[in-house]
Amino acid sequence: MKRIYLDHAATTPLDRSVLSAMRPFFHTKYGNAASIHKFGQEAAEAVEKARISILSKLNAKSDDYQVIFTSGGTESNNFAIKGVAFAAKERSKKNHIIVSAIEHDCILNCSRWLERNGFEVTILPVNEEGFVDPQDVAKAIKKQTLLVSIMHANNEIGTIEPIEEIAKICLENEVYFHSDACQSFTKVPIDLSKNPLDLLTINAHKIYGPKGIGALVIKNGVKIEPLLHGGGQEYGLRSGTLNVPGIVGFGEAVKVIKPSHIKRMKKLRDYLIEGVINSIEDVFLNGPKNHRLCNNANFTFKYVEGESIVLMLNAKGIAVSTGSACSSRSLEPSHVLVAIGRSYEDAHGSIRITLGKDTSKEEIDCTIESLKEVVSKLREIRPIKPCN
Amino acid sequence: MYSKKVLKHFMNPHNMGEIKHPDGVGEAGNPVCGDILRIYIKVEKNRQGKPFIKDIKFQSLGCAAAIATSSMVTDLAKGKTIEEALKISNKDVADALEGLPPVKMHCSLLAEEALRNAINDYMKRKKD
Numbered sequence: 130m131k132r133i134y135l136d137h138a139a140t141t142p143l144d145r146s147v148l149s150a151m152r153p154f155f156h157t158k159y160g161n162a163a164s165i166h167k168f169g170q171e172a173a174e175a176v177e178k179a180r181i182s183i184l185s186k187l188n189a190k191s192d193d194y195q196v197i198f199t200s201g202g203t204e205s206n207n208f209a210i211k212g213v214a215f216a217a218k219e220r221s222k223k224n225h226i227i228v229s230a231i232e233h234d235c236i237l238n239c240s241r242w243l244e245r246n247g248f249e250v251t252i253l254p255v256n257e258e259g260f261v262d263p264q265d266v267a268k269a270i271k272k273q274t275l276l277v278s279i280m281h282a283n284n285e286i287g288t289i290e291p292i293e294e295i296a297k298i299c300l301e302n303e304v305y306f307h308s309d310a311c312q313s314f315t316k317v318p319i320d321l322s323k324n325p326l327d328l329l330t331i332n333a334h335k336i337y338g339p340k341g342i343g344a345l346v347i348k349n350g351v352k353i354e355p356l357l358h359g360g361g362q363e364y365g366l367r368s369g370t371l372n373v374p375g376i377v378g379f380g381e382a383v384k385v386i387k388p389s390h391i392k393r394m395k396k397l398r399d400y401l402i403e404g405v406i407n408s409i410e411d412v413f414l415n416g417p418k419n420h421r422l423c424n425n426a427n428f429t430f431k432y433v434e435g436e437s438i439v440l441m442l443n444a445k446g447i448a449v450s451t452g453s454a455c456s457s458r459s460l461e462p463s464h465v466l467v468a469i470g471r472s473y474e475d476a477h478g479s480i481r482i483t484l485g486k487d488t489s490k491e492e493i494d495c496t497i498e499s500l501k502e503v504v505s506k507l508r509e510i511r512p513i514k515p516c517n
Numbered sequence: 518m519y520s521k522k523v524l525k526h527f528m529n530p531h532n533m534g535e536i537k538h539p540d541g542v543g544e545a546g547n548p549v550c551g552d553i554l555r556i557y558i559k560v561e562k563n564r565q566g567k568p569f570i571k572d573i574k575f576q577s578l579g580c581a582a583a584i585a586t587s588s589m590v591t592d593l594a595k596g597k598t599i600e601e602a603l604k605i606s607n608k609d610v611a612d613a614l615e616g617l618p619p620v621k622m623h624c625s626l627l628a629e630e631a632l633r634n635a636i637n638d639y640m641k642r643k644k645d
Contacts, residue, residue, distance in 0.1 A: 434552070436580040437527070440519075444528055510533050511578040 130446040133492045137335075137424055138284055138312060138483035139450055143378070144337035150381040151339065154374040162371045163362060172373045179380025183344060186383040187329070189321035194346050197363045198376050201343040202311040203235040204356075205330035206278075208345050208367070209307045210239040212353040213276050213328070214248060220352060223275035225249045229261045229290075230468040231283050233309060237464070240278075249273070257470050258417035259288030267298045276305045282313035285465040285481055286416030287425030289317055293324045300325070305351060311335055311343075315386040316394075316423055327351050333375065337486070338382025342375030390486040395423040397484055397493055402426050404497040409504055415466060415479060424484040429466075429475045433507040438480050441503040447496055449482045519581060520615040527581040532591035534574045541642065543634025545627040552579030554587050554627050556635040560599065568639075569598040575631075582621035589613050590628035599636055605629065 134142075154175065160168030162176050180196045187194070199205045210226065217223045228240050230252050240250045251269045255261050261279055270277070277299050282289045292308050299306035307328035310319060314331040321329070328351060332343030347353060347366075359368025402414055411431040430438065435451035442449055462476035471479070482496065519527075536557035546553040559572035573595050575587040590610050594602045607625035611617045617625060 432578065434578060434580045434583070437584065440524070440527060440581045444524075510530065510576055510584070 132446045132448070133495060134448050135482045135484060135488065135492070135496060136448045136450050137485040137488075138422075138481065140334045140340065141337045141485060143339060144382065144385045146385065147338055147378045147381045151374045151378040154377050158373075160373075162373055163360065172371075175377050175380075176371055176373060179376045182380040182383055183331070183346070186315065187319050187321045187346065188323075189346070192349070193325075194321060194348055195364060195366075197345045197347060197366050198371060198379075199343045199345055199367055200341055200372075201334070202233070202309065202330055202332040205332065205343045205345040206233065206235045206309055207239050208353075208356050209328045209330060210236065210243065210276065210278060211356060212366075213305055213307070213351070214243050215354040216352040217275045219354075221275070223273050225251070225271060225273040225275055227251045227253060227266060227269050227274060227277045229253045229255060229279050231255050231259055231285075231288070231465045232278065232280055233284060233311075234464075236278055236280070236309060253279075255288075255468055259283055259286050259465070259469050260417070260420075261290050261295070263291055263294040263298055266295050267302075270298070270302045270304055274302070274304045276307060278307040278309070280312075281308045281310035281319070282317060282422050283416070283465060284312045285463060286427045286469065287312075287422035288416050289313065289420045289422065292326070296324055296326050299327075312422060312425075315383060316391060321346070321348075328353075333379040333382050336382045337385040339375050339378040342372055342379050344379070386486060391423045394484050394486065394488070397488060397490060398424060398426055400490070401482065401484070401493045401497065404493070405500060408497060408501055412504075415469065415471065422483075424488075426482045426484075427479060428482075429471065429479045430504050431475065431478055432511045433478050433504055435478055435480045437507050438500070438503055441506070442496075442499055445499045445503075447499055449480050449496075451480050518618050519585075520617075522613075522615040523582060523585040523617065526585035526588040526614065530575075530577075530584055530588035532574050532588065532595065533576070535576060536572060536574050539635075541635040541637075541639030543631045543636070543638055545630035545634060552583040552624065552627060553577065554579065554583060554631045556587075556591065556631040558594075558635045558639060560639055563598065567598045567600070570594050570596065570602055573635075579624065579627075580621070582617055582624040583627065585614055586610050586617070586624045586628040587631075590625075590632050594632055599639070602632065603636055605632060 158171050160172040162172040183196050244250045253265050296306050305327040309330040311332050315336045327348045329346040334340040355366045357368045415427040439451045466476035539557040540560040541558045544555045555576045557574045560568050561571040563569045573591045577587040607629040610625040610628050
């Protein structure tokens with residue numbers, strides 16, 4: 130059976146170019162980047178090259194920004210929120226943090242943990258397309274506000290937030306601004322020379338790089354404490370032996386997505402959305418039409434359960450994911466879909482389809498056909514009929 | 518995360534559908550998870566004169582576990598006397614499916630509950 134992978138928001142395959150860049154750093158150039166001998170120095174040079182590659186993708190100068198390598202998006206987000214909070218506890222005594230209701234769990238759970246430890250947290254609502262209103266940010270900022278964290282693009286419904294405007298508001302109010310850009314990095318341009326965010330989370334495995342490597346990009350002068358203490362690697366901000374192959378892969382991965390890929394994915398995404406909406410009854414799109422990630426589609430199919438669709442598509446070799454957390458560890462529906470005003474039933478009936486740079490039109494056609502079959506099969510056994 | 522047996526029943530559920538003029542109907546639901554299960558039974562007397570479940574069908578809106586437990590509980594109940602069917606527990610359903618993930622155990626409870634409600638409905642109708 131031919132398999133179709135449409136879950137690129139979960140992770141992407143490693144690009145061949147990335148794999149070949151990484152390979153020597155496993156077995157020939159295996160030095161520890163902190164060692165002063167030749168082995169160590171060639172590793173250290175490769176790490177610096179990757180740092181420059183990432184900064185240049187963000188149009189940032191090394192005089193203005195530091196790239197601190199971490200184990201991935203979750204660590205970078207924890208580092209940003211807790212690191213800034215801990216630093217403020219010692220210095221400025223500011224203790225208020227603002228986040229949006231549709232942030233990734235690592236941001237929300239981090240904030241809730243800080244709340245239990247004496248910080249104040251404001252969770253901003255979003256509108257029905259998932260947008261944060263920059264004016265809401267401005268209104269929520271007060272004297273004690275330390276940090277605003279709003280994601281660049283949402284992982285479930287693809288909404289691209291107006292981070293430029295929010296960054297401006299934060300700058301004017303002298304509040305740190307952090308953005309989690311794991312989903313948008315390389316797909317939506319980020320220009321740090323024009324849009325000077327204080328902290329930015331990025332990672333490699335969403336952009337055809339390896340898993341287990343990410344970074345927090347920090348503007349010089351931002352007061353932040355490390356989460357990991359040890360040998361003082363990464364300017365003392367993240368101790369631990371550097372994951373050199375991962376870092377090299379990350380540096381290479383930022384070059385993978387080209388403007389032509391973005392254009393193609395956008396076209397295929399719109400083709401998919403149109404195909405699904407036109408060929409299946411009682412379905413709607415979650416998230417916005419415009420200002421949406423080029424590879425994201427999220428649908429609610431009324432009167433069915435998202436997990437059932439995912440499993441039946443899986444049996445046909447098609448990999449998508451559910452917006453409903455019922456499939457994983459908890460039974461609560463997606464907090465993102467609830468935040469945009471979906472009922473529990475509708476939130477449970479949702480699936481997310483995320484395209485990749487190599488997704489073909491044939492794969493999308495096959496997915497639309499399979500969805501038609503699966504949804505109608507599942508609707509046959511439902512006890513609630515529409516219109517009663 | 519699901520056993521082979523769960524996936525088998527999910528992909529090809531047994532006793533799926535509706536019984537016209539049933540002798541009992543029972544429903545169970547979980548508002549948080551969004552699952553709803555409805556069971557229909559047809560009851561007749563066996564040779565010993567005891568009422569037994571001659572036919573049983575279900576309709577379900579839910580995740581794979583909800584559909585598989587619905588399918589399994591109908592398999593387990595079919596042909597059993599009312600007395601025996603009332604003894605079917607959620608654990609029996611889960612065991613017959615070679616286990617369920619811990620967060621999905623509530624689905625087997627729905628199955629037990631819907632079957633019991635269908636039987637109670639039958640007994641109530643018989644009294645009336």
